Amino acid sequence: MKNNLLILVFSFYASLLFCQSYEFKTIIDLEATEVLSQGKTGTCWSFSTSSFLESEIIRLTGNKIDISEMYNVRNTYPKKAWNYVMRQGKAQFSEGGLAHDVINSISENGLVPANVYSGLPKGKNIHDHEKLINNMKIVLDEYLKNPKAYNGNWKKDIDNILDEHLGNNITNFEFNGEIFTPLSFLEYTKINPKDYITITSFTHIPYYSNFILNIPDNFSNGTFFNVPLEDMVSITNHALKNGYTIELDCDVSEKTFSSKYGLAVIPNTEEDTMNILSKIRPEREITVAYRQQEFENFNTTDDHLMHITGIVEDQNGNRYYKVKNSWGFDSARVSNGGYIYMSEAYFKLKTISIMVHKNAIPKALLKT
Numbered sequence: 001m002k003n004n005l006l007i008l009v010f011s012f013y014a015s016l017l018f019c020q021s022y023e024f025k026t027i028i029d030l031e032a033t034e035v036l037s038q039g040k041t042g043t044c045w046s047f048s049t050s051s052f053l054e055s056e057i058i059r060l061t062g063n064k065i066d067i068s069e070m071y072n073v074r075n076t077y078p079k080k081a082w083n084y085v086m087r088q089g090k091a092q093f094s095e096g097g098l099a100h101d102v103i104n105s106i107s108e109n110g111l112v113p114a115n116v117y118s119g120l121p122k123g124k125n126i127h128d129h130e131k132l133i134n135n136m137k138i139v140l141d142e143y144l145k146n147p148k149a150y151n152g153n154w155k156k157d158i159d160n161i162l163d164e165h166l167g168n169n170i171t172n173f174e175f176n177g178e179i180f181t182p183l184s185f186l187e188y189t190k191i192n193p194k195d196y197i198t199i200t201s202f203t204h205i206p207y208y209s210n211f212i213l214n215i216p217d218n219f220s221n222g223t224f225f226n227v228p229l230e231d232m233v234s235i236t237n238h239a240l241k242n243g244y245t246i247e248l249d250c251d252v253s254e255k256t257f258s259s260k261y262g263l264a265v266i267p268n269t270e271e272d273t274m275n276i277l278s279k280i281r282p283e284r285e286i287t288v289a290y291r292q293q294e295f296e297n298f299n300t301t302d303d304h305l306m307h308i309t310g311i312v313e314d315q316n317g318n319r320y321y322k323v324k325n326s327w328g329f330d331s332a333r334v335s336n337g338g339y340i341y342m343s344e345a346y347f348k349l350k351t352i353s354i355m356v357h358k359n360a361i362p363k364a365l366l367k368t
């Protein structure tokens with residue numbers, strides 16, 4: 001009888017613990033620029049990485065600068081077009097990209113402020129690249145159909161399309177009373193592209209080695225440093241605790257990733273899928289084997305890139321990463337001011353990779 005009573009008491013308190021509405025308190029909140037909208041484009045890779053670099057500029061210089069996402073896009077699309085042509089159309093040509101594409105772009109082309117290069121056609125205030133991509137692909141496919149018969153120069157034709165839709169490329173500009181080139185402005189921001197490392201965790205590659213991750217958007221064959229899952233989590237926590245924000249590439253296709261609720265969680269049971277966004281429920285324990293399985297069966301893909309800027313905690317002590325999104329901040333459809341609170345379980349299962357400054361990684365790990 002006593003045992004039954006104890007079970008009833010435990011069940012009562014457990015139900016109270018897991019049926020509460022979420023209440024969050026801030027644990028770490030690093031400085032970031034305002035939430036923007038990528039509009040009708042697949043350029044989250046540039047919006048998120050640009051946001052990440054903006055926080056890096058704040059950390060390095062104390063200056064808050066809104067850098068141009070579309071300048072990075074303008075200088076990356078020709079690289080994607082070249083890759084598509086050289087692979088004779090046997091590659092993906094789309095709007096997608098990864099964080100290292102921005103790093104590659106700024107290494108070669110520098111940075112410019114957003115007010116210098118908006119990438120918006122006259123009279124437009126929302127980015128929309130559907131026609132841009134379609135027009136470029138028509139040119140590329142026409143060239144590939146019969147290169148010898150192509151009338152003109154496909155590279156110049158691609159540049160003309162980009163100029164028409166995004167604006168002419170920038171050679172110099174004025175900022176705070178000084179004249180800069182994009183490369184001299186990069187120096188002004190104190191960003192060193194060589195300082196940034198992309199980290200992932202998969203079992204099909206030896207740990208503590210660099211490799212090219214074969215995912216569709218890795219057209220530029222960027223390298224990833226592979227570590228055990230617990231190390232990827234510890235690097236993330238160590239970076240945030242020491243004042244470094246983090247670039248995040250992850251899967252957002254789950255029903256329990258919600259901009260409306262501002263939450264991303266992994267339910268322990270299918271039954272909890274509907275209510276876990278509004279009530280605290282137990283989350284699934286994420287194993288290394290399950291993470292790898294979900295990647296290999298394509299339930300986890302590189303859908304979206306965002307920017308981790310802090311940590312919050314619910315009333316039960318569960319921790320979540322504060323993740324800056326690029327879907328705007330319309331309060332009617334987006335909670336938490338355009339941020340997502342991502343549980344550690346979601347992060348473990350659905351993260352493709354993170355990018356951090358090399359000094360944000362524990363030195364012992366880099367020497368492994």
